Amino acid sequence: MGSNLGTVVVTGAAGRVGSAVRAGLRGEVERLVLLDRVALDARSPSEEVRRVDLRDAEAVTAALAGADAVVHLGGVPGEAPLPDLLDGNVLGTHNVLEGARRQGVGRVLLASSNRLTGFYPASQSITAELPPRPDGLYGVSKVAVEALGRLYADKFGLSVVCLRIGSFEDAPSERRHLATWLSPRDCLGYVRAALTAPGIRFTTIYAVSANTRRFWDLEAGTALGYTPVDDAEAFAPGLPPEEDSPDLQSGVYASAEYTLRHL
């Protein structure tokens, strides 16, 4: 790929997905700017680290100076009280998009989630065209994340790709992952395609591996330029048996108890 990607900023660079994206993009970009609220050390001459809280609009805008693209992964990655999700995910994403607008950033990738559509039946194969059916407050925050992306694309002409990430794991560890697994290799494939696809104003794709039992259509990802290669099915024999097949795509995440403890 070479250094034609220029300067790429990764938010949430200390996190699980961020660490994988960092390792994958290092050596492929001219400059990799790594943001997180926890301290990071630069590991190559092309890396630059910055301790930034995404809730701090001015700091985020300053960190995006000179960026060609931003991969926005930072935030709250699961069910939490709504004020925390509004702060970390909604306000944080707004600050990234507004910073990108002010700094003229060419492409913004937003980490969305499969949990935005978790109330669809497990028996249904769905596309990102269908209305949201979030499985909890976290899913609601991702509806807002995608809506902010759409607003900044429509109103201000930003180029935005929303990645509805599946279950990012080195290997599937539970039955649901047979449908939802996103392997590190496929994650990188989607991120590279989302960074390089030409002519995008706004698009939303499911970033999931080519799992035999997947719930989500791969076509939008293929149109963007990436077709996944891994399949969780290879791990099926080693996974614990499931007591009942879940009716809903989010399984246990869709239960009332899962959200009640955060209210």
Ligand SMILES: NC(=O)c1ccc[n+]([C@@H]2O[C@H](COP(=O)([O-])OP(=O)(O)OC[C@H]3O[C@@H](n4cnc5c(N)ncnc54)[C@H](O)[C@@H]3O)[C@@H](O)[C@H]2O)c1
């Ligand atoms: N891991 C998955 O399977 C998965 C699935 C669907 C969506 N996602 C989304 O992908 C993104 C990354 O997920 P992850 O699993 O790597 O999460 P993670 O918790 O491992 O990483 C998130 C990072 O964001 C940083 N962060 C959080 N709030 C911040 C703030 N206010 N300012 C600056 N930094 C902040 C944290 O320090 C952390 O390093 C999240 O947006 C998550 O919702 C992940």
